[in-house]
Amino acid sequence: MYRKLPASLQLVYSFSLKSLLFCLWGIVGGENIAQAQSKIDTYLSLKGQARLDSLLLQQHLVWYNLDSTSAFAQIDIIKKHGLQSNDQLLAIYADYLRAYYLLGGKQKNIEIAYSRFQNVVKKLEKLPSSTLKTAFLADVEHNMGVTLYLTRDVSSKCINHLLAADLAFRKIGYENFAFAGYRLTYLALYYLKRASDAETALKYLKEGETYIQNDPVDFHRIQLYRNIALCLVEKKQYQEAIRYNQLGIAQVHTRKDSLRIGALNGNIGEIILAHFPNPNEAEPYFKKELWYRLRFKPDGYEDLSKLYSNLCQVAGHKRNPAEVTHYYNQAIKVAELNTDKAAWYPAHSDIYRSRMIADTLLGDYKSALKHEFLFQDAQSKIKKDDLSKSAVEASVRFDSEKLKLQAELANQQTQNSRFWIAFVSLLLLVTLLVGYFIYYRLQTRREELARQLLFEQKEAERLAELDTLKTRFFTNISHEFRTPLTLLLSPLQDLQKEFPRRTIFQMMQRNAERLLSLISQLLDLSKLEAGKMEVQLQEGDLSQFLQYIFSSFESLGQDKNILFQYQQSREHQFAYFDADKIEKITTNLLSNAFKFTPENGRIQIRADYSDTSLLIEVKDYGIGIDKESLPKIFERFYQIDDSTQRNYEGTGVGLALVKELVEVLGGTISVASELGRGTTFNIKLPTEFLDKKPESTTNTLHFNNTAKISDNVLENKTTNEEEYPVLLIVEDNADLRAYIRSQFEATFFIIEAKDGKDGLEKALETIPDLAICDLMMPYLDGFEFCKQLKTDMRTSHIPVVMLTAKAAIEDRLVGLELGADDYLSKPFNTDELQIRVRNLIKIRENIRQKYNTPKLLTTEAEPTIQPQIHDKEFLEKINHVLEKNISNSAFEMENLAKSLSISSTQLRRKLKALTNQTIIEYVRNYRLDKAAQMLKNGDASVSEIAYKVGFESLSYFSKVFQERFQQSPSEWK
DSSP: OOOOOOHHHHHHHHHHHHHHHHHHTTOOTTOOHHHHHHHHHHHHTSOHHHHHHHHHHHHHHTGGGSOHHHHHHHHHHHHHHHHHTTOHHHHHHHHHHHHHHHHHSTTOOHHHHHHHHHHHHHHHTTSOOOHHHHHHHHHHHHHHHHHHHHTTOOSTHHHHHHHHHHHHHHHHOGGGOTTHHHHHHHHHHHHHHTSOOHHHHHHHHHHHHHHHTTOOOHHHHHHHHHHHHHHHHHTTOHHHHHHHHHHHHHTOOSGGGTHHHHHHHHHHHHHHHHHSSOGGGGHHHHHHHHHHHHHHOOSOSHHHHHHHHHHHHHHHHTTOHHHHHHHHHHHHHHHHTOOOGGGHHHHHHHHHHHHHHHHHHHTOHHHHHHHHHHHHHHHHHHHHHHHHHHHHHHHHHHHHHHHHHHHHHTTSOOSOHHHHHHHHHHHHHHHHHHHHHHHHHHHHHHHHHHHTTTOSOHHHHHHHHHHHHHHHHHHHHHHHHHHHHHHHHHHHHHHHHHOTTOHHHHHHHHHHHHHHHHHHHHHHHHHHHHTOOOOOOEEEEHHHHHHHHHHTTHHHHHHTTOEEEEEESOSOOEEEEOHHHHHHHHHHHHHHHHHTOOTTOEEEEEEEEOSSEEEEEEEEOSSOOOTTTGGGTTSTTOOSOOSTTOSSOOOSOHHHHHHHHHHHTTOEEEEEEETTTEEEEEEEEEOEEEOOOOOTTOOOOOOOOOOOOOOOOOOOOOOOGGGSOEEEEEOSOHHHHHHHHHHHTTTSEEEEESSHHHHHHHHHHHOOSEEEEESSOSSSOHHHHHHHHHHSTTTTTOOEEEEESOOOHHHHHHHHHTTOSEEEESSOOHHHHHHHHHHHHHHHHHHHHHHHSOOOTTTOOOOSSOOOHHHHHHHHHHHHHHHHTTTOTTOOHHHHHHHHTSOHHHHHHHHHHHHSOOHHHHHHHHHHHHHHHHHHHTOSOHHHHHHHTTOSOHHHHHHHHHHHHSSOHHHHO
16 A cells, blocks of 8 residues: 655655755765765665665766766665665665666666666565655666667567556655656656657656756756657647757756757757748757767767758758758768667658758759659658557557556546446547557658648747847947947046046046946857857966956955955966956956955955866855855846845846856856855866966056945045034945035035945934935835934934935835935936025024024914924923923923933934024023913013023023013013
């Protein structure tokens, strides 16, 4: 009785397997037995299915790449462990891994793999029943079917093995296995290639697609997407087939899988050649396939001869007889080398057919007729072989359909066995008839595809042309940006010479050069995408060139208070190298390291020279990258944090450019990171070194490093805070902060803050008269800064001008609703900014004037400018405290501040900003206003009222009353 793993065991299995996969990447070929023993012990410590899947993953990633002696030596470690621990299933699993190596390893021997798997089955049958044994047997059954498929066995044993394995996997649950998608792929492949049943094959492949992303082996994903594409071609869904071929190409991450890039490109080419209106568009895909096949040297000739025949046909469409003859001869030459006689006639049939089509297009009908006869002859021999196999295939198809139905019925719980027996019998009979019908329809379908050779798919041509136009537009507009930037940079350089003390020109040039650098990166990406980026080698002292680049970052390290260490294994090393690309790679990585390393951090870069390569390691001790984001950092325009509160600027172009430049140079790049501990980039570039000694007058390759600017807050030039209004500038860009400062430093006392959090702290500390803030800032964005400022009683009166690149009406409304007094879009006009600041200051002055006016209760009119509700509440609290202590002449400033739960400094600044009065003046005027009201009401005598409102000296009371109301107390009364 089969059963699924409990949920708790599934959780343990998932966690264990993920932990193992993290460790497994560190294992490489060529390690000694002691090292292998230590690492394999880690995997053997796991339990159940997690241990078996992890050892199988080890087979795919490590042992497949070793020679059989080395691989079997490491597999023997597993068997020894199983025997010592009396774990018979583990010992048998070691024998299974040996057989599995023969199926796909570096020194594979498929012919004897099947008998090895049979021996494993015999040993397993002697063990007691368990879920783990059932899963193991299913794995062996599956690989026995794969072995027979690869050896072109025509009996029913192949599909019987595959479906028996599928039945067992379904009873346990495919979700409990690490390689579920790969297993379903081979089952689908049988139906596609042997049974010509694309519909059934696609069903299994689509099911496998739901599991394949969890498969850690790249080749498994490549194979699944390639086979889905083949099924879609059979269903005439050509655009979708191309998309899945491209998905397969995207799965290639290792050199050993590079050949499959060519195969998948060839698939795309065949789709375009057979089904698109412009077959010439297939040529780039075929040539890319040819490049990969010749470079990585496949061990078979069938695919290569097919490729040359396709190129022959494309040459016919191009009306190029020389290329037709050349590719035809190459195809025949390669096909003759094929020792597999079963593939001999199909290969020649494809070649003759392509030559026949090409000659027809060229108008050489005599040659076309000749090759048509050769094609028909090959087809007749193929049909003769097909007829001899038809009886066997019919029997196989019947058995396969029967077992397939059994696998589907395994997922259902039936109560009425008689009904299902009758239903299955009827269905099997129908399936048998359909199978024979499919066989006879096969030839008809192929003829239909041949008739559609030069037709259909005009929409595809239009889309391809549109894509070309978009790429050309993107490149042209980037070039157009460079012209006005050049016209800006050159005059700026002249202005710096004419006005050397004006730092604003330096700031403008830095930012213009930064923009030029970004545009250059976009142009580089366009060249890479178009395949026009070439390697420009030159002779020079590579070590000194790198030394110059490294040293140019010293000042940036000092500005940011970062320890920057760099070293090289050789002081001088002459070589042929591409200076421009190495400069861009190095500066991008170092700029990235400085961007993500906080103050008092550390950055290290090291260059090592081996016999044939340059190794560069860039290591920072910054914020690090989480595991989810790490695989995506080399994608174009990807940013780990794209929120308005991200701590660092960036476009997501730099690392994508670095990776593609490294690949252009034929090198490799890898990254390792741990969140909170830093990131390390390792680059390996093949380099041709020269045995040459340094000369005293060695030419140095120049390095143009964009000037960096420190984010340190500039010191204030204004000398007296009391003489000027206080302006708080909150902006994370140091250049823009300095520019805004330059516009106001003559008339304001300036306080600067480098982010929203710093700005809020300084606002609470200094109580400025006005604040200018950016919207997108780290730690605290402009919206939150404004919200907290306006909801705090101590700072609610401060006018806020918000600057942002977000000019949408929705963003403006959000800012204004949160209390922003004004809202300007970047880039802003400085005259407009100054006018708006002056208007806000003037409004505050009018409100102050209102509070400075004596409260003549009988004639007071409603003021045209009303204070904000928080300010009114603040003044009402002060008046309430003063009312309670009106007769206490000893009531002082500290008492009032304590009653309001704020500091004396904050009270003084807040009251000064609201009323333009000191605390003493405000308290005195409040007492005088109360006295004036009491005198009007005739409540008591002048002396009694003076004492009631807290004046101890009657003469002083009369003097200050006269100054405020221009009348003596007795006249007022």
